[in-house]
Amino acid sequence: MADKTDTPPPSPVPETGVADLGLFGKPLFQDPSARALARVGVVDVGSNSVRLVVFDGAARSPAYFYNEKIMCALGAGMAETGHLSPEGRVRALSAMRRFSKLAQGMGLSELTVVATAAVRDASDGRDFCDEVQRETGLKIWVIDGEEEARLSAQGVLLGWPGAFGLVCDIGGSSMELAEISGGRVGKRVTSALGPLKLRDIKGGAKARQAQIKTVIEGLAEKMGAQRDRLFLVGGSWRAIARIDMVRRGYPLHVLHEYRMTPKSVRETVKHIQTSDHEELRKISGVSSSRMALVPFAAEVLSRLVKTFKPKDIAISSYGIREGMLYEQMPQRLRDRDPLIEACRFAEAKDARTPGFGKALFDFILPLYKSAPPQRKRLVKAACLLHDVSWRAHPDYRAEVCFDNATRANLGGLKHSERIYLGLALLHRYSNKRENTRFEDLYEMVDEKTRLEAEILGKAMRFGAMLWMNPEEERGHLRWFPKKKLLELWLTDDMMPLFGEVAEARLNSLALSLGAEVQLKTCKK
Structure with a gap:
C-alpha cells in the first residue's frame, strides 16, 4: 500500500503581499x-x-x-x-x-x-x-483524496479566480468534491465513484446505481447544501460534454467554460443510455477507451445533479495539473485576472508596439464610461490584443483574429464573451463580418451584443491610426450618447495623421454609433 502521508514539495516561490490589481500596472x-x-x-x-x-x-x-x-x-x-x-x-x-x-x-x-x-x-x-x-x-x-480534491479545486481557481461553487473531479478510480468560495478551497471529500471501480461492481446496473445513490447522499451530508455552480473536472466529464455539444448542435467546440443546465444533463444521460455507443463515439470524437467509461460516469453525473441541485454546470479543462501550477504561483500573481494577464503577455510578445494597448484603451474609454466592469474588462482585453495578429496575411487577418479569440486557451472567459471579443477584433481589421466561415458562431450572442462588438472594433480600427508612440498623447474623444454626438479633439501637430483613411474609419465608427461627428482642435 502506498504511503498516504506523502505530499508534493512546497512551492519554490512562496510570496505574500498586496496584489497590484491595476490593469496597466507593472507586468x-x-x-x-x-x-x-x-x-x-x-x-x-x-x-x-x-x-x-x-x-x-x-x-x-x-x-x-x-x-x-x-x-x-x-x-x-x-x-x-x-x-x-x-x-x-x-x-x-x-x-x-x-x-x-x-x-x-x-x-x-x-x-x-x-x-x-x-x-x-x-x-x-x-x-x-x-x-x-x-x-x-x-x-x-x-x-490522498482530500489533497487531490484541493489541487483540482485550485486548478478551477486558476481559470475562475474568486469563483464559488462545488468542484467535482472524476478520475478512473475515485471522485472528489471540493467547495470553493472567494478564491479559497473549503470542505473536501473523496469517494470510490470512479468509472473503473463502478464497472467492476457485481449485480449489474441496479446494484451499481444503488451504490452511487448511497455514496452521493453520504457525500451531500458531509458537504452540506451546494446550490451554486457545479464545476466538472476530468476526462469522463469532458467526454459527456462533447456528446452534449453534438446533441445540441452547439457551434463552438471549446470545452473550457462550456455550460450545461440540469435539464440538458438529464437529456444527454438519456441520450447516452439509448444510443449506440460506437456511433456516439465516432460523431463526438471521444476515444474508445474513454467511451467505455462514459456510461458509468453518466450515471454518477445524473445522481450528482439530482442530489446537489446546482444552478448550472460548467466544464473546467483546468484540474489537478493546473492546480499544481497554481500551487507554485506567488499570491500576487494568483490575484491577477487570467484573461488580462494573458492578453498583456501576448501584446508584449507579438504586438508591433508593446504598450500601445493602454494608450488605445485610454483613447476609446469615453465610449465606455457607463459600461459595467465586466464589459470594460473585455474592452481592455481587446485593446491589448488588437495588434497581435499583424503578421497574418491582410486578406485573412480579420478571420485570424476571430479564430484566435474564440479558440485560444484563455481562462476567465465565457463562451459568449469569446464571441464578443472575437467580433471586436474582427472589426478591428474589417468593417463587415458577413461571408465568413464563422457566421454560425455569431448567433451565440444577440444583435445588440454584435453591434457593441462592431463599435469596439471600429473604435480600435480608428484609434490605431493616430498613434505610434504609446507614451505620447495628442488628442481625445468625447462622446455624448443622449445627443448622439461624437467629438474628436486633435492637436495641431496631430492633424496630418487625420488623413482620408482615418476620416473614413471615424465616419464608419460614427455610423455604427448612429452619431454625428465634430472635429475640434486642442492644445497639446
Missing part, C-alpha cells in the same frame, strides 16, 4: 518570481491515464508548451485483485521513461509527479513508485 510576467514559472513540468499518474504537461506559466493564464497523455488504465481490475493492472504498469513505466527523456530535452530541471487513487490504494503502489524512481530518477508523490 508581473517579467517579475523574477513569475519568470521562475516558465517551463513548469508536471506529471499526473492517474487511474486511467498518465499525462505530462509542461506549462509556460509566467503569465497568469498558462500556455501549454507540451501536453501528452498515455491511456494506461493502471486501476483496471483493482476491485478484484487489489493491485495495479500488470499491463497498465508496463505502459505507465514506459510512459514515465519517455516523459523523463522529454523533460531532459526541454531543459527542465525537474518534474513534479503526483499519483492519485489507483497508486495510493493498490497493494503494490509503493513498489511501482520505487520502480519508477529506479528506472527514471523521478519521485512520485502519492496524494
